[in-house]
Amino acid sequence: MTERMPAASERVVANLRRAAKRVFNAEAGTAYLFILPSLIGFSVFYGYPAVRAVVISFTEWSLLRAPRPIGLDNYERLLGDPLFWNAMKVTGLYVLYNIPIQTILGLFMAVAMHRLTQSLAVRGVLVLPYLVSNVVVGLAFLWVLDPLLGTVNMMLGWFGIARQPFLGSPEQALASIAGINIWRHMGFTALLFYAGLQAIPKELYEAGTIDGAGEWRLFRNISLPLLRPVMVFVLVTSVIGSFQIFDTIAVTTQGGPVNATRAIVWYIYENAFQFFRMGYASALSVVLFLILITVTILQMRFLQGSRSELE
Amino acid sequence: MRRFLARLPLGKLFGWLVLLALVATTVLPFYVMLKTAVSGPGTLFQQARSLMPLEATTVHFERVLGLLSPEEARAAGGTGAVVDFPRALRNTIAFTVVVVLGQVFFSAMAAYAFARLRFVGRELLFYGYLSALMIPNIVLFIPNFILIRDLGWLNTFQGMIAPFVLMTPFAVFFLRQFFLGIPAALEEAAKLDGASPFGTFWRIILPISRTPLVTLGILTSIQAWNEFFWPFIVAREADVRVLTVALQSFQTSSAYGMPDWAGLMAATFLSVVPIFVLLIVLGRQVIASLQFSGLK
Numbered sequence: 121m122t123e124r125m126p127a128a129s130e131r132v133v134a135n136l137r138r139a140a141k142r143v144f145n146a147e148a149g150t151a152y153l154f155i156l157p158s159l160i161g162f163s164v165f166y167g168y169p170a171v172r173a174v175v176i177s178f179t180e181w182s183l184l185r186a187p188r189p190i191g192l193d194n195y196e197r198l199l200g201d202p203l204f205w206n207a208m209k210v211t212g213l214y215v216l217y218n219i220p221i222q223t224i225l226g227l228f229m230a231v232a233m234h235r236l237t238q239s240l241a242v243r244g245v246l247v248l249p250y251l252v253s254n255v256v257v258g259l260a261f262l263w264v265l266d267p268l269l270g271t272v273n274m275m276l277g278w279f280g281i282a283r284q285p286f287l288g289s290p291e292q293a294l295a296s297i298a299g300i301n302i303w304r305h306m307g308f309t310a311l312l313f314y315a316g317l318q319a320i321p322k323e324l325y326e327a328g329t330i331d332g333a334g335e336w337r338l339f340r341n342i343s344l345p346l347l348r349p350v351m352v353f354v355l356v357t358s359v360i361g362s363f364q365i366f367d368t369i370a371v372t373t374q375g376g377p378v379n380a381t382r383a384i385v386w387y388i389y390e391n392a393f394q395f396f397r398m399g400y401a402s403a404l405s406v407v408l409f410l411i412l413i414t415v416t417i418l419q420m421r422f423l424q425g426s427r428s429e430l431e
Numbered sequence: 432m433r434r435f436l437a438r439l440p441l442g443k444l445f446g447w448l449v450l451l452a453l454v455a456t457t458v459l460p461f462y463v464m465l466k467t468a469v470s471g472p473g474t475l476f477q478q479a480r481s482l483m484p485l486e487a488t489t490v491h492f493e494r495v496l497g498l499l500s501p502e503e504a505r506a507a508g509g510t511g512a513v514v515d516f517p518r519a520l521r522n523t524i525a526f527t528v529v530v531v532l533g534q535v536f537f538s539a540m541a542a543y544a545f546a547r548l549r550f551v552g553r554e555l556l557f558y559g560y561l562s563a564l565m566i567p568n569i570v571l572f573i574p575n576f577i578l579i580r581d582l583g584w585l586n587t588f589q590g591m592i593a594p595f596v597l598m599t600p601f602a603v604f605f606l607r608q609f610f611l612g613i614p615a616a617l618e619e620a621a622k623l624d625g626a627s628p629f630g631t632f633w634r635i636i637l638p639i640s641r642t643p644l645v646t647l648g649i650l651t652s653i654q655a656w657n658e659f660f661w662p663f664i665v666a667r668e669a670d671v672r673v674l675t676v677a678l679q680s681f682q683t684s685s686a687y688g689m690p691d692w693a694g695l696m697a698a699t700f701l702s703v704v705p706i707f708v709l710l711i712v713l714g715r716q717v718i719a720s721l722q723f724s725g726l727k
Contacts, residue, residue: 263692311722364568
């Protein structure tokens, strides 16, 4: 036994040394130095808070006293919270208003540009709203859609249509916000589709035209199937973005009138930063994360599932 | 005549009409913003019946830029509760410059290591970075707010830039994809010449990566210039506010009376001017960058 001890420990030391060499050779050392700044940023502001959010969600914490562990109470409470269900309904409706119209308009714009004009200026103008902050867009529309003095009401007047309250009424506020965001994003969506269309070989369209296909059939049989990867990207990212609508609400309606625009992220914001219910807000945000993951997986499944059309 | 009509490409005409209508819809709110900003004080009600500016003036721009005395400003329709536009502008510029330089540089270093250097834990770490792309902002903002508060960094510049200045998962991912495509022979030549790893990175990799670095720089600048949610949470006091936060508070603070629309629109329009300039000067690159952001 005593004779084998040094041998064993030597082997351990040798192993350690080899492992250390693998981890701390010159190249790896350089690599760790290169990664260090980003690793600090990642650990402190992404990795650690992601875990901490879940931990906080199991506590009651107003920031005034130490957090009090309460197990799953926040999640239980959430299920019985009418404002949570209202937020889910508002958010779901918003996504339903927003996504189809935005995608169809963007697709139409892209096809029109692709077939009619390659002009950089047209693309520049159409994408302008996307380059401007949500705050600017929200303020501009608050004025343009003003119930009394807004330009849109003036224009409706030209056609003899009565003034509309838009953001000021519980019935129209959510649709107005969806409209604002459709306006902001349709040009960017068009740009993505346009880039996708440009990647399609021109010969396909020429062959189609020779076969006597009209614009609609060219679109239906060539453009649309070949745009599938871009379509997946556009739908997945815009749905994820839509679910997190916040800035426009912060500038225009702040959740009102009544609860008409209290979407989920605004509701989480209120809980965390106005009522300082950090635990409950974290539980809500974890639930939002789970919903987004589910929706994304479902979308991927669904969009891949009808792939056979391509061939 | 009938022949001419038959030959007229109706589909094309229709396409053009709808495209022009969409362009007009896109431009309208910007136009109204400008119209209101250049119309004379006290014309708001008449403006509601006209698409043209009334009694054109630059007084609202001067007011917003702080070129008028408080009395003059009030006479021109200011409510007195004016946003400190010049200061907010300086804050936004500082925020954008520091975030863009830091984020692009540190992300490039990390991306280079992920693309080119061998080390234990590389794949694991990279997938860790990638998975962070899936997490909604609000999930991270609550613990991050608490951290910034515990550090005593609420309402400070460092608190505002902290989550953005060292990396974003997107920036690292974006540059790594590009660095993977650079021929290794280039670096080997530098290595034979005795260049240090950092020397190779600085003198070989960065210069030949100008295009993706500019692309990322453009995307990051636009994002930083427009950032609202995080500064809105951690930096709301007047002296550190960025433009977006200042404009939002300007609007909500006048909730009980008639908002100072002319001043608000002048300030809003001014805050967009840099974006116009960027688009006019670097239009091609901006459009290419945006198109690229969708084709990863």
